[in-house]
Amino acid sequence: MTDRQLNFYKRISTLSRSNQVTPExxxxxxxxxxxxxxxxxxxxxIITLCRALKALDKGMLQENGLTIGAKLLFEDLKSxxxxxQSTDIYAEKLSSVQKGRESYQKSSIxxxxxxxxxIILYYIFAK
Known part of the structure; x- marks a missing residue:
């Protein structure tokens, strides 16, 4: 790894162990x-990671976009x-599955x- 790559690796590794990022x-x-x-x-x-971070930043997998630490890393990786060129296909599919689950849960409720x-009305009026 070059020095620049090693620096990014350390940042990614440190951020992945931090509590300052979301689970996604x-x-x-x-x-x-x-x-x-x-x-x-x-x-x-890195390109795969950037695609996933782009999907997260667009709100496809989490509503408020990236946290500050992830956003700074993403901006540095982009520069x-x-x-x-596109978001992570897996992230897009996961996003649609999650939205489908939310819709299903709302309709189930x-x-x-x-x-x-x-049932309550039946018991009230059946007597």
Whole structure:
């Protein structure tokens, strides 16, 4: 690794162990750290991380975008390695699955409320 790459590796590794990032950010930072520890290509790993961070920053996986530490890292990575062309496909799919679950949970709550009201009304008027 070059000095610049080593510096980024240390920042990613430190941030992945910090409590100043969200669980979603931490997940991608840990994946990147593990890939680099295994000897994966640095630039490919960084591009994948940048795509995931871009998806997080756009609010696809977390509502408020990136935390300050992750945002600073993302900006530095973008200035060095360029803007990712697209967001992480996995992140986009995960985002749509999470939104689908939220929608399902909301509809399930309404159905259970309506059924509860029907049962109560049945017992009140059946007597």
């Amino acid at each position: 950010e931490k997940k991608y930072l840990v994946i990147a750290t593990n890939e680099l520890d295994k000897g994966s290509d640095f630039k490919k790993t 060095t390695y360029g803007e990712p 309404w159905i259970s409320l309506i059924l509860g009201v029907i």
